Amino acid sequence: MNDANTSGRVASLHLHPAKSGEPLTGVDVIEVVAEKGIVGGGRYFGRVNSSTGLPGKRQVTLIEREQIAEHTPILGLETIPPGAVRANVETIGVDLISLIGRKVAVGGAVLLFYEARTPCEKMDRICEGLRAAMKNQKQGVLAQVVRPGRIRVGDPINPL
Numbered sequence: 529m530n531d532a533n534t535s536g537r538v539a540s541l542h543l544h545p546a547k548s549g550e551p552l553t554g555v556d557v558i559e560v561v562a563e564k565g566i567v568g569g570g571r572y573f574g575r576v577n578s579s580t581g582l583p584g585k586r587q588v589t590l591i592e593r594e595q596i597a598e599h600t601p602i603l604g605l606e607t608i609p610p611g612a613v614r615a616n617v618e619t620i621g622v623d624l625i626s627l628i629g630r631k632v633a634v635g636g637a638v639l640l641f642y643e644a645r646t647p648c649e650k651m652d653r654i655c656e657g658l659r660a661a662m663k664n665q666k667q668g669v670l671a672q673v674v675r676p677g678r679i680r681v682g683d684p685i686n687p688l
Contacts, residue, residue, distance in 0.1 A: 536622025536685040538635060539593045540610040543569055552611040557680045560588060560637045560673045566616060588639055590624055591615040591668030615645070615668050622685050624669045631688045636677030638688065641669045 542552035543566065559567040565587035566573060575584035596608050596618070610618055617634065627641045645667045 536592075536619050538617055538679060538681055538683045538685065539620045540618045541679065541681055542611040542614075542616055542618070544614070544616070552614060552616075554611050557678055558616070559676075559678055560639075561676050562673045563587075565673060569616070585642060585672050586670050587673050588617060588671040589615040589645055589668060590617040590619060590634075590639075590641075590671060591645070592622065592624055593618050593620050595668065613668075617679065619685055627687050628669060631674055632671075633684070633686045633688055635679035635683030637673060637679055638675035638677070639671035640674050641671050643670050644668070645670055 541555050541558050543555055543558070544552055558569075561567060561573075563583040564573055565575070565584075575586070576582065577584050591613055593610075596613055600606065600608055624641065625644060628643060629641065631638050631640050647663065647667050
């Protein structure tokens with residue numbers, strides 16, 4: 529994997545459905561809005577924290593295709609298809625965890641990577657043991673939209 533100062537790329541993009549647990553939809557481009565998330569993002573767009581009244585922090589999720597590929601042989605799988613691990617943005621060539629706490633240009637948008645994702649029980653529906661495999665810096669990151677813009681498959685990912 530590249531060091532944190534070199535460019536990675538967007539490998540695939542996925543939208544969450546309105547109903548929890550349904551498959552994500554693969555798309556070629558997404559539009560993100562500051563403090564709201566992904567336009568058409570089903571479950572999370574414009575969500576507000578009920579206790580603070582402020583915009584929800586969970587606006588975009590990202591994971592590295594390299595991490596997903598590491599999990600497959602351990603679990604006895606040939607592959608885990610794009611979108612299956614329920615991240616909005618799957619990447620190649622960038623260490624996402626090393627960028628937590630930083631602003632990152634992803635295509636035409638700027639995201640703040642604020643913490644590691646917490647793998648949920650849906651990961652074990654893909655394959656028993658995937659949730660446990662996705663811990664310890666192998667689960668991707670959660671991000672807030674700082675500057676709105678478009679993100680396309682193939683776009684660069686650069687820390688600022």
